[in-house]
Amino acid sequence: MNLRTAAVLAVGALGALAVWPRFVATHVAQASVATPAPVVADYLQRDRLVAFYEDAVAHRADQIVTRLLAAQYLQRFRETGDAADLLRGEHLARRSLALQPRFNAGAELTLASALGSLHRFREALAHAENARAIEPGSTNAAAHVASTEVELGRYAEASAALHSAGPAYANDAGLATATARFDEVTGKLAAARRSIDLAMSATDSIIDSPAESRAWFHYRAGELAWSAGDGEVAEQRFREALAIFPSYQRAHNGLARVYWGERRWPQALEAAQRGAALIPLPETLGYQADAQRALGDASGARATDDAIAAIERIGNAGGINDRALAIYLADHRLRPDAAVAIARRDAVARDDVFAEDALGWALVRAGRCGAARIAARKAVRAGTQDARLQYHAGVIAMECGDRREAARRLQLALALNPNFDPVAADDARARVARL
Amino acid sequence: MSRRTLQSSLAVAAIVTLAGVGSLYGIRGAIGSDHADSPAVLARPGADLTDVYVFPAPHDDSHVVVAVDVHPLIAPGMGGSTYFDPGVMYQFKIDNTGDHVEDTVIQFAASAPQNGSQTITLYGPGKPNQTGTSSTWIAATGTFKYNDKNASVKGMKVFAGPREDPFFFDLAQFFKIVPDRNFGNHGAGKSVPAASASSFRGFAAGSGCDSTPAQDFLAANKFNVLSLVVELPRAMLAPAGGAPGKISVWASASVQDAASPYGASYAQIERLARPAVKEAFESFDNHDKSNRSAPTSDPALADAIVSFTTTAAGRSAETAGVLKAVLGTDEMLADLAQTGVKAAYLGSETGGATGSKFGGRGLNDDVIDISLGAIFGNTISALKLAPDDGKESKCLTTDNVGPQGHHFTDAFPYLGEPS
Numbered sequence: 001m002n003l004r005t006a007a008v009l010a011v012g013a014l015g016a017l018a019v020w021p022r023f024v025a026t027h028v029a030q031a032s033v034a035t036p037a038p039v040v041a042d043y044l045q046r047d048r049l050v051a052f053y054e055d056a057v058a059h060r061a062d063q064i065v066t067r068l069l070a071a072q073y074l075q076r077f078r079e080t081g082d083a084a085d086l087l088r089g090e091h092l093a094r095r096s097l098a099l100q101p102r103f104n105a106g107a108e109l110t111l112a113s114a115l116g117s118l119h120r121f122r123e124a125l126a127h128a129e130n131a132r133a134i135e136p137g138s139t140n141a142a143a144h145v146a147s148t149e150v151e152l153g154r155y156a157e158a159s160a161a162l163h164s165a166g167p168a169y170a171n172d173a174g175l176a177t178a179t180a181r182f183d184e185v186t187g188k189l190a191a192a193r194r195s196i197d198l199a200m201s202a203t204d205s206i207i208d209s210p211a212e213s214r215a216w217f218h219y220r221a222g223e224l225a226w227s228a229g230d231g232e233v234a235e236q237r238f239r240e241a242l243a244i245f246p247s248y249q250r251a252h253n254g255l256a257r258v259y260w261g262e263r264r265w266p267q268a269l270e271a272a273q274r275g276a277a278l279i280p281l282p283e284t285l286g287y288q289a290d291a292q293r294a295l296g297d298a299s300g301a302r303a304t305d306d307a308i309a310a311i312e313r314i315g316n317a318g319g320i321n322d323r324a325l326a327i328y329l330a331d332h333r334l335r336p337d338a339a340v341a342i343a344r345r346d347a348v349a350r351d352d353v354f355a356e357d358a359l360g361w362a363l364v365r366a367g368r369c370g371a372a373r374i375a376a377r378k379a380v381r382a383g384t385q386d387a388r389l390q391y392h393a394g395v396i397a398m399e400c401g402d403r404r405e406a407a408r409r410l411q412l413a414l415a416l417n418p419n420f421d422p423v424a425a426d427d428a429r430a431r432v433a434r435l
Numbered sequence: 436m437s438r439r440t441l442q443s444s445l446a447v448a449a450i451v452t453l454a455g456v457g458s459l460y461g462i463r464g465a466i467g468s469d470h471a472d473s474p475a476v477l478a479r480p481g482a483d484l485t486d487v488y489v490f491p492a493p494h495d496d497s498h499v500v501v502a503v504d505v506h507p508l509i510a511p512g513m514g515g516s517t518y519f520d521p522g523v524m525y526q527f528k529i530d531n532t533g534d535h536v537e538d539t540v541i542q543f544a545a546s547a548p549q550n551g552s553q554t555i556t557l558y559g560p561g562k563p564n565q566t567g568t569s570s571t572w573i574a575a576t577g578t579f580k581y582n583d584k585n586a587s588v589k590g591m592k593v594f595a596g597p598r599e600d601p602f603f604f605d606l607a608q609f610f611k612i613v614p615d616r617n618f619g620n621h622g623a624g625k626s627v628p629a630a631s632a633s634s635f636r637g638f639a640a641g642s643g644c645d646s647t648p649a650q651d652f653l654a655a656n657k658f659n660v661l662s663l664v665v666e667l668p669r670a671m672l673a674p675a676g677g678a679p680g681k682i683s684v685w686a687s688a689s690v691q692d693a694a695s696p697y698g699a700s701y702a703q704i705e706r707l708a709r710p711a712v713k714e715a716f717e718s719f720d721n722h723d724k725s726n727r728s729a730p731t732s733d734p735a736l737a738d739a740i741v742s743f744t745t746t747a748a749g750r751s752a753e754t755a756g757v758l759k760a761v762l763g764t765d766e767m768l769a770d771l772a773q774t775g776v777k778a779a780y781l782g783s784e785t786g787g788a789t790g791s792k793f794g795g796r797g798l799n800d801d802v803i804d805i806s807l808g809a810i811f812g813n814t815i816s817a818l819k820l821a822p823d824d825g826k827e828s829k830c831l832t833t834d835n836v837g838p839q840g841h842h843f844t845d846a847f848p849y850l851g852e853p854s
Contacts, residue, residue, distance in 0.1 A: 035691075037522060038547045045513065052510045060655050062607035068508070100611050102631045105719075137720030173478060205690075207520050207548075208480050208506075 037207035039214065039244050043079045050076060057092070063099035066092050067107045074113055079212045081249060081279035083118075083317065090114040105134040105141065112144055119320050121151050121350045132161075139165045143178035150181050153352035155382055158182050173199040177220075184224060185353060187383030193224045215245035222254050226261075227386055229417035234258050249278040256287040261419040265294040280315070282308050282324040286331075290422070305332075312342075322346035326358045331423075336366035353379050353389065361392040369400045380409070387413040387420035391428050398431060407435045480506045481520025482688035484707040485660055486602050489684050489769045489795035490778035492666050493845065499672065499771060500849065501527050501541070502664040503686040503707070504600065509659040514597025514853035515582070517661060518553055519545035523688050524570060524701040525663055529560070530683040531674045535731045535764055536566050539672060542573060543595065543663055545581070553581040555595040557588050560671050567729050568703040570689055584848060592666040592847045599851035600660045601841055602710070604803050605834040606652035608636050608645075612831065635807075637835030644830035654840030657854035664848035669771045679771035681783065684708065684795075685730060703727055708767040710780075710802045712736070715810065716743045716762075730764050737763035748810055751824035757815050761785075769795035780805050788818055798843045798850065804833045 053069035070092035077085035093111035097104055108131035115124035125148040132141035142165035149158035162182060165175055180195035200217035203209045222237030235258050241251035252275030259268035272288035275281070289304035312325050323346045329339035339362040347355040360375030376396040379389055394409030410428045418425060485504045492498035505525070509517045519525070524544065528537035542558035561573045577588035582596030611632035637649030669679040685708035692702035705726045713725055713736065721735035728734060737759050744755035761784050768783040776791035780802045783794025789805055796802060808814040812832035816823035842851035 035522070037520070040516075040518075040548075045516070048512070049510055052512075056656050060650065062650070062652070063610065064607050064652065065656060100607075100631045102629065103613060104610070104631075135719050137718075205522050206479050206481070207518060207522070 036204040037209070039211055040207060042210050043212060043245065046072070046076050046079060061095075061099070063096045063104060063107065066099060067096040067104075067110055070096065070107070070110045070114070074110065074117070075210060075212070077117065078216070079245075079247075083320065086114050086117050090118065103134050105131040105138070108134070109141065109144055112148070116148055116151070118318050119349050120318070121148055124148050125152065132164075136164075137166070139172050139175045143174040146178040147181055150178075150185055151350045151352055153350065153355070155182070155186055173202045173217075176202070177217075180220070180224070184227070185382055185384050187385050189224065189228055189385040193221070193228065196220050196224055211245040212248070215241040215248045215251060218244065219248065219250045219254055222251070226254070226258060227417065229387075229415075229419070231258050231262060231419060247278055249275050249281070249284070252278065253281065253284045253287075256284060256291075260287045260290060261417075261422060261425075263294070263422050265291045269295060280307060280311060282311055282321050282328055285311070286324070286328045294422075305334075319345050319349055322349070323354065323358050326362050330358075330362045330365040333365060336362065340366050340368070351378075353382050353384050354386075357386075357389045357392055360396055364392075364396045364399055369396070372396045373400050385416055387416040388424065390416065391420070391424050394428065394431070398435070403435050407432060410435075479520065479523075479690070479704070480508075481518075481661075482523045482690065482705050483507055484686050484688055484705050485600070486710055487684065487686050487707055487767055487796065488601075488778075488798060489682075489767050490797040491774075491776070491793065491795075493849070495666075496774050497668055497670075498666050499669045499769070500664065500666045500847075501684060502662055502848070502850065503527065504598070504602075504660040504662050504850075505688070506661045507600065507658070509597060509600075509661070509853075511657040511659070511854035514659040514661075515551065517597060517659075518548045518581070519543075519555070519595060519661055519663075521545050521547050521553075522690055524572070524690075526570065526687045526689070527665070528563075528685050528687060529672050530766070531672060531677075531680065533681065533683075535683060535766065536729075537563055538674065539563075540570075540573065541665060542570075544572070545595070548581075553595075554578050555581060555593075557591075557593060557665075560667065568687075568689075568727060569692065570687075570701045570703070571699060584846075590668070591671075592664075594662065594664040594848035596661065597659050597853040598662040598848065599842055599853055600653040600658045601798050601838075601843065601850050602653055603651045603801075603836050603838050603841060604653070604711075605635060605637070605649045605836045607650065608632060609834065634830035635834045638830065642830075649835040651836045651840045659853040662848060662850050664850065666847055672771060681768065681770045681772070683730075683766035683768055685766050706730070706765070708765045709762065710796070711806055712762050712765055715806065716740045725765075730766050733763075733765065736765060744810065748828070749826050750810070751821065751826065753821040754815050754824055757820045758809060761809075767794075767796060769793060785818060798841075799838045801837060803836070807832050807834065 050072045053065055053072050056065040057069050070089045073085040073089035073092065076082065077089065090111060093107050093114055096107035097111065108127045112124045112127040112131065115127065125145065128141060128144040128148055132138065132145055135141055142161050146158045146161035149161055159182065162179055176195045176199035180192040180199065183192035183195060196217065200221050203214055203217050218237045218241035222234040222241065225237060226234035235255065238251045238254040238258070241248050252271050256268050256272035256275055259271055268287055269291035272284050272291060275284040276288055285304050285308045289301045292301035292304060308328060311321060316322065316325065322342050326339050326343035326346060329335055329342070343359040343362040347359050356375045356378035360372045360379055363372035363375060373396055376393045380393050390409045390413035394406045394413060397409060398406035410432050413420065414425065414428050414432070483505060485507045488500070488502040490500050492500050503525070506517060524542060527541040529539040530536055531538050539560045540563045541560045544556045546554040556578050557576045558573045559576060564571045564573060579586035579588055579593050579595070584594055586593050612630055612635070632645070634645040635649065636645045636647045638644035638646050640646045672682055673679040685706055687703045688705040689701035689703045692700050706728070708730070713722055717725060717735055717739040721739065725733050725735050740759045740762055741755045744750045744758055745752060770783045770793055773791060773793040776793050778793050778795040778797035778800065779787070779790030780796045780800040781794065782789045782791045786792065811828040813823060813827050815821045843849055844851060
């Protein structure tokens, strides 16, 4: 970490401490929420911890310190978005398994985590299953298996994994998180929000929870609030995430999405620029480009579009940004064949409802109604309460001549979140009026 | 060596990616004699008890020292910025009537950190408001500051702060040796899956055992813990109106429990007394249940001792029975009537065979070798507690690691300075 970065993080940490009392006051006002612990800016120590474990591995390598170093690399990736740390984490987790090939559940889960983040979900699942075989009653392993199954679109298997964990203790944040994701995808959005709120509260009550982990739960709560059309709570949760971990790209991205959806263009631009300055994800840059266009900055928008194209060429190792790229291209009617190819590649990596949603959307934009219809049917198969997914399915149905299905899906999208997309929401209303 | 096993320490459970940047929720954990021994404590290292010690005060034989370590794997240089969990009730529980139910408790609460310090509130020693796994605060005795080696409260020396982890053990090799403990995989017609190693290290060349150098994992890496230490008159732990005698001690960590029948109450999520007992015998899957139970209602330990000893360790039923009788109720026994002697792990249970009848556990006690000798060696038969079954595993009877790498001090709080 260079001095400038350290200074920025330190200032951010001080800022977080300054706003903490206000956050605690609002947070504990909710029913059945544990008192949040003070935030410890552990991320400021990350490079130091990595250096310590690197030295341990260099001089006293065993399966334990090797795995602990892998875990530190993964945590640093979560904090900075540096994908090179994922590769380092994968390498070290494999080395731990080489040093202790049997009954090394910790390394199996660490490796599964790295592989999942690299979007190598099938490999990740195999290692999560290895961990579960070693510790059949581990809620941790079961949660990992369930989450990976969800990403692969294997919802019956995910459900079975969650049930195999048995009754969890109330503050098992890992299991609650996996359950929330499963419920979110399978049409139980309210239950998902309850689960993630529970996990958020449990994690906030623990002083040793990494700041990034705590911020992640607030970010997820914000995401689910946005899915439910609750922009106010979504904004609040994203801001809480930033109070906990000031350089949290995901929270900036979430804020940009809220402002983008609500057409608050100056705020959308600012949030997107802050997020993109940390990690230039295609989704974040997409909000930035749209805000720039809405504010009359055509040349700025073109430059941002160019940045997205550059990421597609040089910043998409392993297809990690495929889904967002496909959606962006399809939304903006850019290079339709490329959008379809990218979406197909994503569906190969993880054939979940969102992969089929992106593929269907890219296909219909490419004028391939029949194939789009097939993908859309797969996308809605789990009853996911996601406005964008439902909108895409509605447009596809309409383009394919199924007016009744189109009306149902478009109305559902608007009911879930009338601000889900500044362009698409207007389009949905116009289409409904025409049907 | 000491403590529990730790099969999945540091289980980083990131719950996979939701889009774009990858995944993300990590549950972390750690390691020790009881380091990182269940999902609950993996997620909450501030409630992860690693070792319990009970020994006569070195410079005042009328006093006794009780200590518990928490928060394993604090890296060198990080001790002063690692804090006790303000959401946790830390307790010593002491039975002085022989019924395995606590008669006296010593409780600690930590404030939120401020300016690099915490205020620690000491409650007791005193009679608990209720026994078992649900607890409430008894009357406060006084407060002291985090990391103050000269603190005292009403005549008791007290310490709460970072120290060098005193546990010594070839932990890395232990994990390789630990076999499958999913006992459902064992039994007639089934073969126990092989582990990654079958011998501790550090044996003489030509011994038939592993002769590569053994390593004290915690000392080699200079890991620290947070320690709670109290030195108090033995009489304060005696039964009401009685003289100091035999006591059983265990430590617990509890968190706020909104569902408790006792109001502002704490539910136990971690319990620890003897080192490495749960870790050695129990499937990791059962640790959480054990941790949430009282010593007398542990749902898994006694059966696990028999299962492990007769299957994975291959010992006789008689040997397993002795181990179950001695270790099946997880408490640290100490005889406060024994004066002029040092602590000796399992000494009270074995009539002084391990060094003295005081029992308890001293910082230098090689609890791992004592335990390995009983499980894999001839300790049980040598004490004539069971016939020699001829099934000793000599390569597992010692980890060949001693306390040499640690820096215990002659002055309170006796555990070494943190790295």
